[in-house]
Amino acid sequence: MTGIYSAPTRLERHRQQFPALTNKAYFNFGGQGTLPQASLDAIQKAYEYIQQHGPFSASVNGWIIEEANQTRMAIASELGAPVETITLTEDVTVGCNIAMWGIDWQPGDHLLLTDCEHPGIVAIAQEIARRFKVEVSTCPIMDTLNQGDPTAIIAQHLQKTTRLVVLSHLLWNTGQVLPVQEIVDACRSHSTGSQMIRVLVDAAQSVGSLPLNLTELGADFYAFTGHKWWCGPEGLGGLYVRPDAIESISPTFIGWRGILPNATGKPSWKPDAQRFEVATSAYPLYAGLRAAIATHQQWGTHQERYEQICQMSEYLWQRLSQLEFVRCLCTSPPQAGLVSFVLTNGQSHQQLVQFLEQQSCMLRTIYNPNCVRACVHYFTLRQEVDQLVKEIESYQVA
Amino acid sequence: MTGIYSAPTRLERHRQQFPALTNKAYFNFGGQGTLPQASLDAIQKAYEYIQQHGPFSASVNGWIIEEANQTRMAIASELGAPVETITLTEDVTVGCNIAMWGIDWQPGDHLLLTDCEHPGIVAIAQEIARRFKVEVSTCPIMDTLNQGDPTAIIAQHLQKTTRLVVLSHLLWNTGQVLPVQEIVDACRSHSTGSQMIRVLVDAAQSVGSLPLNLTELGADFYAFTGHKWWCGPEGLGGLYVRPDAIESISPTFIGWRGILPNATGKPSWKPDAQRFEVATSAYPLYAGLRAAIATHQQWGTHQERYEQICQMSEYLWQRLSQLEFVRCLCTSPPQAGLVSFVLTNGQSHQQLVQFLEQQSCMLRTIYNPNCVRACVHYFTLRQEVDQLVKEIESYQVA
Numbered sequence: 001m002t003g004i005y006s007a008p009t010r011l012e013r014h015r016q017q018f019p020a021l022t023n024k025a026y027f028n029f030g031g032q033g034t035l036p037q038a039s040l041d042a043i044q045k046a047y048e049y050i051q052q053h054g055p056f057s058a059s060v061n062g063w064i065i066e067e068a069n070q071t072r073m074a075i076a077s078e079l080g081a082p083v084e085t086i087t088l089t090e091d092v093t094v095g096c097n098i099a100m101w102g103i104d105w106q107p108g109d110h111l112l113l114t115d116c117e118h119p120g121i122v123a124i125a126q127e128i129a130r131r132f133k134v135e136v137s138t139c140p141i142m143d144t145l146n147q148g149d150p151t152a153i154i155a156q157h158l159q160k161t162t163r164l165v166v167l168s169h170l171l172w173n174t175g176q177v178l179p180v181q182e183i184v185d186a187c188r189s190h191s192t193g194s195q196m197i198r199v200l201v202d203a204a205q206s207v208g209s210l211p212l213n214l215t216e217l218g219a220d221f222y223a224f225t226g227h228k229w230w231c232g233p234e235g236l237g238g239l240y241v242r243p244d245a246i247e248s249i250s251p252t253f254i255g256w257r258g259i260l261p262n263a264t265g266k267p268s269w270k271p272d273a274q275r276f277e278v279a280t281s282a283y284p285l286y287a288g289l290r291a292a293i294a295t296h297q298q299w300g301t302h303q304e305r306y307e308q309i310c311q312m313s314e315y316l317w318q319r320l321s322q323l324e325f326v327r328c329l330c331t332s333p334p335q336a337g338l339v340s341f342v343l344t345n346g347q348s349h350q351q352l353v354q355f356l357e358q359q360s361c362m363l364r365t366i367y368n369p370n371c372v373r374a375c376v377h378y379f380t381l382r383q384e385v386d387q388l389v390k391e392i393e394s395y396q397v398a
Numbered sequence: 399m400t401g402i403y404s405a406p407t408r409l410e411r412h413r414q415q416f417p418a419l420t421n422k423a424y425f426n427f428g429g430q431g432t433l434p435q436a437s438l439d440a441i442q443k444a445y446e447y448i449q450q451h452g453p454f455s456a457s458v459n460g461w462i463i464e465e466a467n468q469t470r471m472a473i474a475s476e477l478g479a480p481v482e483t484i485t486l487t488e489d490v491t492v493g494c495n496i497a498m499w500g501i502d503w504q505p506g507d508h509l510l511l512t513d514c515e516h517p518g519i520v521a522i523a524q525e526i527a528r529r530f531k532v533e534v535s536t537c538p539i540m541d542t543l544n545q546g547d548p549t550a551i552i553a554q555h556l557q558k559t560t561r562l563v564v565l566s567h568l569l570w571n572t573g574q575v576l577p578v579q580e581i582v583d584a585c586r587s588h589s590t591g592s593q594m595i596r597v598l599v600d601a602a603q604s605v606g607s608l609p610l611n612l613t614e615l616g617a618d619f620y621a622f623t624g625h626k627w628w629c630g631p632e633g634l635g636g637l638y639v640r641p642d643a644i645e646s647i648s649p650t651f652i653g654w655r656g657i658l659p660n661a662t663g664k665p666s667w668k669p670d671a672q673r674f675e676v677a678t679s680a681y682p683l684y685a686g687l688r689a690a691i692a693t694h695q696q697w698g699t700h701q702e703r704y705e706q707i708c709q710m711s712e713y714l715w716q717r718l719s720q721l722e723f724v725r726c727l728c729t730s731p732p733q734a735g736l737v738s739f740v741l742t743n744g745q746s747h748q749q750l751v752q753f754l755e756q757q758s759c760m761l762r763t764i765y766n767p768n769c770v771r772a773c774v775h776y777f778t779l780r781q782e783v784d785q786l787v788k789e790i791e792s793y794q795v796a
Contacts, residue, residue, distance in 0.1 A: 020449040031454030032678075040445055047438055047631075051418040055632075056429030057760045058752065090488050093653035093677035101650065104529070120653035120677060123665040127652055131502070227678060233445075234453075235633065235680025252499065253651055254525055255491035255518035267521035279491035279518060280430075280625060282633025282680040354456065362455045 014299050015379050024360040025384040027374040030205055030338055031364055033231030036295040039288040046284035064283050071286040074293050075238055080213030084272035087239040092204045093120050095223025095239035098276045099200045100124050102249025103163055107133035110161040114141045116171045145174045146331045155186040164198050169206035173366045174329050175338030184218040209336050211302035220245035232289035235282050241273045255279035308378035309337040316376055319389045325396055340371045352395055359391045412697050413777050422758040423782040425772040428603055428736055429762055431629030434693040437686040444682035462681050469684040472691050473636055478611030482670035485637040490602045491518050493621025493637035496674045497598045498522050500647025501561055503530035508559040512539045514569045543572045544729045553584040562596050567604035571764045572727050573736030582616040607734050609700035618643035630687035633680050639671045653677035706776035707735040714774055717787045723794055738769045750793055757789045
């Protein structure tokens with residue numbers, strides 16, 4: 001970034017790489033990111049490569065292994081993690097399923113969730129509870145958005161029988177960043193010699209938005225997707241499995257990708273996190289995700305992108321806070337790109353979002369807490385924020 | 399099909415829709431089918447649609463629901479099954495995992511496999527055995543390729559405690575078609591009042607090659623992929639769940655796609671087979687698979703395509719059988735498109751396949767039984783078969 005005068009021009013040039021940005025003001029990065037043209041081109045090229053040299057041939061099969069390796073390496077490098085910790089998955093939810101079903105649950109074991117987890121994750125926990133007679137409980141961290149200590153609350157809810165804590169790094173509903181490292185430390189200090197409390201992080205919102213070093217962060221499992229803040233293609237995500245946690249879970253959904261080929265007798269797992277991969281996937285997406293990550297790297301480092309996200313979310317938060325019929329959930333500037341707010345004049349959030357979509361402003365409602373969520377990325381423009389605020393004002397008048 | 403003189407011309411025109419066929423003789427449909435250009439175009443168009451109208455918006459979210467419904471309908475129609483029986487999955491192995499992990503296994507229950515199942519499926523069974531203290535056994539049907547009765551062998555291996563039989567419809571290694579309907583009947587008649595023996599079919603090789611009516615076939619679960627004989631994109635398959643079997647399994651890997659939205663308290667499953675779908679997938683592939691299915695329908699009905707496959711595999715089988723250093727595993731013409739054979743002169747199968755790939759003839763080796771597998775589709779040409787046979791002869795001389 002080369003100073004305040006040239007920066008906007010550079011950003012506008014950068015934005016031209018994202019076709020979705022040309023005809024709208026986009027605030028749904030927490031739902032799905034805008035795919036760069038380079039990703040789409042890479043996907044197309046991969047399809048053509050496969051058909052030209054295969055589709056099924058020794059040549060293409062070797063190429064797919066290399067594509068997967070390169071993709072795990074690109075991901076690992078962004079996450080500050082060794083490559084052998086990365087499992088490629090279809091989405092973040094599959095990553096959470098791998099960790100949650102991988103534990104050898106015993107009747108009476110305890111699984112702790114926060115009250116801000118995604119409904120899909122809650123459903124996994126409830127089915128595990130039913131099948132294995134596991135106790136599931138939920139701790140209230142939603143109310144710590146503006147005051148209070150989520151680590152203390154989680155620590156208070158740990159039990160002697162707790163085997164897994166599931167939490168999100170960046171809460172999808174309120175936009176709060178949880179202090180994962182501190183929470184992991186609390187879980188470690190509550191662990192007894194025989195029973196380690198493992199921590200699974202739902203990283204749907206944090207990967208691609210927060211600067212990360214998973215080795216330092218300390219979580220055992222970190223499930224993510226490429227299609228939100230990384231702006232990769234939908235249908236490709238992953239799971240980080242900490243090296244000293246890999247033997248604490250077993251593969252559940254299993255296929256040829258996770259086992260050593262041509263073993264006689266009992267199949268044996270691959271030595272690294274590839275053991276959790278299952279079978280045939282949409283391999284052309286691998287090049288698409290790498291192209292998306294490379295596009296962001298061209299603009300700046302993790303830290304630079306994160307700072308830009310925070311500048312822009314602070315601007316949006318300020319502008320929204322100035323509207324008398326809007327209340328932002330955060331009482332101080334958000335810690336990342338999610339800005340959640342409510343209408344205080346009794347108007348319907350659903351109808352506001354519908355109205356905004358008609359004006360080509362894309363936002364979404366959240367069910368719990370009942371609010372509207374706007375997401376800004378490092379390449380969001382001040383003009384887009386201004387346009388959004390103007391449209392929200394015009395809806396209030398309409 | 400309009401007679402022997404016009405047919406080749408029509409077929410040659412039809413083949414021009416498959417870019418992979420232009421530069422090779424392709425015999426790996428059992429590994430991956432050749433994607434039609436219409437599929438690639440449909441995938442590209444879907445990516446562009448999503449970026450233009452979203453990517454995440456009410457408009458695109460509604461479009462994705464419609465895309466998924468249309469895809470389930472296209473699949474259901476090809477399989478002779480009601481649309482509500484179809485779960486979309488990433489691949490056939492995920493479909494097998496859904497059924498196998500979905501059973502409420504109790505210690506002492508029995509799971510029966512055949513000795514021709516894919517290593518990934520064997521690994522699932524072994525992990526289920528370990529976790530739930532289930533007994534897994536394997537029955538020898540490989541040797542019934544040319545004589546013997548696979549139904550009788552399976553029936554002999556059923557136990558009072560058997561809860562699931564896993565078999566393939568079209569064996570991936572030897573090319574044998576198992577009499578699934580007869581086997582299902584045998585399992586039904588062995589079922590006691592309290593315990594029904596369920597049948598899971600690995601349909602990796604049968605969907606897109608055999609004419610099917612799953613309602614008549616009677617299997618409880620039928621797992622398939624779009625990317626082999628249907629020639630769709632890799633990364634999209636499905637699972638058929640017979641209506642009266644849906645309550646016999648529970649979702650294991652779980653996500654927002656399988657549960658009813660915004661339910662308060664306990665999440666509840668969607669009423670149909672969608673309950674087994676998890677979360678975000680590569681949605682653009684849906685249009686790609688439909689385009690592939692439509693491409694085949696333009697050429698002929700199921701029955702016409704199957705008959706053409708059998709004509710071509712009989713021709714390949716005859717030509718190979720005439721080579722003195724080749725023995726086909728089948729002693730009579732194959733029942734579908736898989737033609738497996740061995741070299742009787744001690745030459746390496748692996749090296750033969752490598753040599754053939756250098757000559758742009760794509761085949762593969764199989765590990766058990768140790769053989770080479772050539773697959774023909776309805777659009778395989780006699781000239782391709784002739785070329786393959788010539789190359790195999792030239793390898794023998796070389």
